[in-house]
Amino acid sequence: MRSWLARREKESVYHRLLKELSLEDHETMRNWIRLDKDQYHKLLQLVTPLIAKKDTRMRKAVTAGERLTLTLRYLATGESHASLGCQFRISHNLISSIIPSVCRAIYQVLKPQFLRFPTNQSEWQKVANNYFTQWNFPMCIGALDGKRGLISKPPRSGSEYYDYKGHFTLIMMAVVDANCNFMYVDVGASGRASDAGV
Incomplete structure (x- = not known):
């Protein structure tokens, strides 16, 4: 281990700036990690039990707080x-395993509350009413769009992830309600697929 990594604690x-921001400057903390103090805690x-x-x-061990903040x-x-x-005094090899595991944990704990597709006619009607009231779109039950994320070419994948722009990509498709809250997300379609295909 490199000596400067050993001084992580x-x-x-995490041990200096985040603690100062949480005590002194909540606005900068929210800007830095995109959550306010209460949301963060x-x-x-x-996620702590999972990470x-x-x-x-x-x-x-790298603490749950460090993992989440990173x-x-x-x-x-x-x-x-x-x-x-x-910044966090953690090796980049460890960082590449921390980020996906924490993202999975965040998804697991927040999905039931925040990523919910309507399940009955009255819930769908509420979504449609909100679109009409807020955006003047009658009979609209969601806004759908996709985003392509660049990736390194996976081994032995041929042209499966090669898109029309000449990049290797994964596609994320999402449906949002009138308040721009996600109702459905699909991540991982191969880049060669069109939006309509996904």
Whole structure:
């Protein structure tokens, strides 16, 4: 281990900056990780059982708070793993396993409450009424769009992820209600598919 990584518990942005922001500057904290103090602590409480690791004789584990904060910072900025590694004093190899596991945990704990497709006629009618009231779109039950995310070409995938723009991509499709709340999300269709195909 590099010596500067060993000083994580004293010098990382999690142990210094986040604690200062949470006590002194809530607006900057919200801008930095895109959650206010209460939202952050509630989410941390929900995901901790899923992301917490145990200390070993060799080293202390990266805490659930560090894991969540690092992932939120990555999602807020798209910073490189190398840059996050320097800020949080965590190796970029570990960061590449932390981010997906924390994202899965966030999805698991928030999906039942925030990603809910209408299940009966009255719920669909409520969505349609909101579109008409707020946007003057009669009989609209959702807005659908897709986004392509660049990826490295997976081994032995041929042209499966090669899109019409000449990149290797995955497609995310989402449906939102009149308040721009997600009702449905599909991530992972191969880039060669068209939006209509997905």
